Amino acid sequence: MEFVNPEGLRLDGRRPMEMRQLRAEIGAVARADGSAVFEMGNTKVIAAVYGPREVQNKSQQSNDQALVRCEYTMANFSTGDRKRKPKGDRRSTEISLVIRQTMEACILTHLMPRSQIDIYVQVLQADGGTRSACINAATLALADAGIPMRDLVTSCSSGYLNSTPLLDLNYLEDSAGGPDVTVGFLPKLDRVTLLQMDAKLPVDIVENVMQLAIEGCKAIATYIREVLLENTKQLEYRRGL
Amino acid sequence: MGLLDSSGDLSAEMEVDAFRRLFPLRYYERHLAESIRPDGRPLGRARDTTVALGAVSSADGSALAKIGSTTMLAAIKMEVMTPSAESPDEGCIAIEFHMPPICSPIVRPGRPAEAAVVVSKQLSDTILSSGMIDLKELALVSGKAAWMAYLDIYCLDADGALFDAALLSAVAAFSHLQIPVVSVNDKGKIVAFTEEGDGRKLEKEAVNKEKIKLTLGSIPFSLTCALHKKYILADPTSEEESIMETLVTVVMDSSDRLVSFYKPGGPALAYTSLVTDCVALTRHRMKELEKILDEAFSGMEVD
Numbered sequence: 001m002e003f004v005n006p007e008g009l010r011l012d013g014r015r016p017m018e019m020r021q022l023r024a025e026i027g028a029v030a031r032a033d034g035s036a037v038f039e040m041g042n043t044k045v046i047a048a049v050y051g052p053r054e055v056q057n058k059s060q061q062s063n064d065q066a067l068v069r070c071e072y073t074m075a076n077f078s079t080g081d082r083k084r085k086p087k088g089d090r091r092s093t094e095i096s097l098v099i100r101q102t103m104e105a106c107i108l109t110h111l112m113p114r115s116q117i118d119i120y121v122q123v124l125q126a127d128g129g130t131r132s133a134c135i136n137a138a139t140l141a142l143a144d145a146g147i148p149m150r151d152l153v154t155s156c157s158s159g160y161l162n163s164t165p166l167l168d169l170n171y172l173e174d175s176a177g178g179p180d181v182t183v184g185f186l187p188k189l190d191r192v193t194l195l196q197m198d199a200k201l202p203v204d205i206v207e208n209v210m211q212l213a214i215e216g217c218k219a220i221a222t223y224i225r226e227v228l229l230e231n232t233k234q235l236e237y238r239r240g241l
Numbered sequence: 242m243g244l245l246d247s248s249g250d251l252s253a254e255m256e257v258d259a260f261r262r263l264f265p266l267r268y269y270e271r272h273l274a275e276s277i278r279p280d281g282r283p284l285g286r287a288r289d290t291t292v293a294l295g296a297v298s299s300a301d302g303s304a305l306a307k308i309g310s311t312t313m314l315a316a317i318k319m320e321v322m323t324p325s326a327e328s329p330d331e332g333c334i335a336i337e338f339h340m341p342p343i344c345s346p347i348v349r350p351g352r353p354a355e356a357a358v359v360v361s362k363q364l365s366d367t368i369l370s371s372g373m374i375d376l377k378e379l380a381l382v383s384g385k386a387a388w389m390a391y392l393d394i395y396c397l398d399a400d401g402a403l404f405d406a407a408l409l410s411a412v413a414a415f416s417h418l419q420i421p422v423v424s425v426n427d428k429g430k431i432v433a434f435t436e437e438g439d440g441r442k443l444e445k446e447a448v449n450k451e452k453i454k455l456t457l458g459s460i461p462f463s464l465t466c467a468l469h470k471k472y473i474l475a476d477p478t479s480e481e482e483s484i485m486e487t488l489v490t491v492v493m494d495s496s497d498r499l500v501s502f503y504k505p506g507g508p509a510l511a512y513t514s515l516v517t518d519c520v521a522l523t524r525h526r527m528k529e530l531e532k533i534l535d536e537a538f539s540g541m542e543v544d
Contacts, residue, residue: 029398030310031345031479042298046397048343056349071350073341076393077300077316120343120350122395124314125299 003161003173011172012041019156019168019216020129024136024227026144034145038137041170042127047137049145051117065109067116070100072134074123080171095131102155102184102194103138108148117147128171129157131182135194136220143228151186152224153193156216158183158209160201165209167216181209185217265484273472280478285522287402287464287476290530292409292537294417302418304537306410308476310400315410317392317418321431324380324387332379332387336365338394338407345399345479357396360404363503364394367492368411371461371500378455381423386431388420401478402465404490409530412460416538420453459494461501462530464523466491468509475522485509489516491523495531 004010014020020041029035032048039045055061072095076083103119119141121134132155139153159169161178174180179201184194192214201209261268261279272278282288288309297303300316307313324331338361340354348354368374379388392414394407426432467477469485482488487507492500499520504511511519 029312029343031398031400032343035343046343050342050346053346069350071342075314075316075339075395076337076391077297077303077318080299082318082320082391118342120341122341122343122397124395125297127299 001176003176003178004164004166010166012170016164016166017212017215019219020170022220022223024140024224026140026227026231032141032145034141034143034147036137036140036144038133038140040129040133040136040168042125043123043129043133043170044125045121045123045130045133045137047119047121047134047141049117049119049138049141049147051145051147052112052115053118055114055116061114064113066107066112066114068100068104068107068109068119069116070096070103070119070121070138072096072099072121072123074126074130078123078126095134098131098194098196099134099138102135102153103142105193106150106153106186107142108150111148117142126171128169128174131155131196132157132168135184136224140224140227144231151188152221153184153186154217154220154224155182155184155194156213156220157181158213158216160205160209165205165212167212179209181213183210183213183217185214185221187218187221265480269469269481269484273469273474278474278481284472285475285525287526287529288478290409290533292413292533294413294537294541301421302414302416304410304413304417306406306413308402308406308409309478310398311396311402311406312398313394313396313403313406313410315392315394315407315414317390317414319420320389320391321381321386321423322389323385328376329384330380330387331376332381332389333376334369334374334379334390334392336368336392336394336411337361338364338396340396340399340403343398344396348399356399356403360407363404363490364407364411367408367461367463367501371492371494372458373412373460373494374415374455375458381431382425390418399479401480401482402476405463405465405476408461408463408492409534412457412462413534413537415455416457416460416534417541418455420455422453459496459498460531460534461492461494462523462527463490463492463501464519464526465489466519466522468507468511468515470509471515473515473518473522475526487511489519491519493520493523493527495527497524 023039025037028037029048034049037046072092119138123130135155157169158181159166159178179199182196291307293305296305297316301319303316305314340357342348342350423431466489467474467481467485468487487509490503494500
């Protein structure tokens, strides 16, 4: 199947280095301490953060840092066929772990000892890149909750099909069997915190594909910063400042 | 610090927020005596309600309903199954209500909220018994194939009146539902109907070309009220629900019939007059909801 046609357009009409349309909204869940909705094309994800709050399981309580917990679930109707087991299956557990460890690296947990921060991510529509959308949504939700962080964490995926590096794969491109690289990036510190790759990729191409994903992360970081700034302006305006 | 007066009323010395947290019942009673609630609503008025159809584009029918802050996302997915032997000409509906941990600080992962199971059962019973959906419309090939409609409702924000918002989103999703067109292939299996674009004669006719939208019978609408002494508070928030533990849910349909009445115990006992008052409030609310649903529907048809 041709994923990049001779004119250089992908299945959905994008260019190889073009990302899908991004849309973010802060404060979607009124009851949560922080929440955000993040859309990357047709992938739609909602994240809610509760915390810092009292540790539920006292045996896990840590005296010098906060406990970070994360749960990733997919809605039954999020994928093409209805999902029977939206959480507790291996993929969801693995992604929960990945998101938790990625966010834990950048939250300043030592400032909130003996407490717990819960990050809940729910996928409402899945069209490839759910992992990345979840991390981006979690970053926005943590910022909305006012939890101190070292830096924003942004994430983007990239792949390599028809001898072309592609940015931000959708579901069709993801399931094509080619390599799928997901990168989690801290833009200010210029550090990679998450790097996952599936399928075979020639060593000389790896660098290119990874660099493309990092560029995608930087673009998302710019967008996220804009959204946060706009949100702060709105808050100031409402307080009459 | 001032002295306590004879009635032991500390309210003069305390900030409003602290008083609200420490003595919630007295805070509310002070408001109820003036026939108003802390968010400014009169006792019988529900919060602002909005319905948006087609929120999930990958589902066959979907809707997002918001009552105040309470947000429900309902989506319907259709699958083909073999009907049971007792009713070979009827399809089936499966309704599930989920409360993921994002909706409320009291929901923990691994332990589903009690409210989720209760609302799920209530919803299932109400929709199936209200006669809104005629299961015969979900049939495809008698005795061999019929539609199974999976309705999943996710609570994205739990701020009281969960059943009302869930029912509204379910009804809106069913009215938005477009049943996919299918045909039978050579092996007798149901497949998605694909059009042959270049004028070739179609080999297989669509089995259900005309029946894409469900005809809905009388639509049920509900109103939850909190009872406290002689006051009836329509559409309580989660704070009000937790303070006044008695809740009454009344479901009526558009032909002015009572579909269900639910009062699961609670400290406040209801006189007959309270019951009729609740029903009257529900009737009034039903008119509001009908208008909101019509607007949402006509707004969608314009596209």
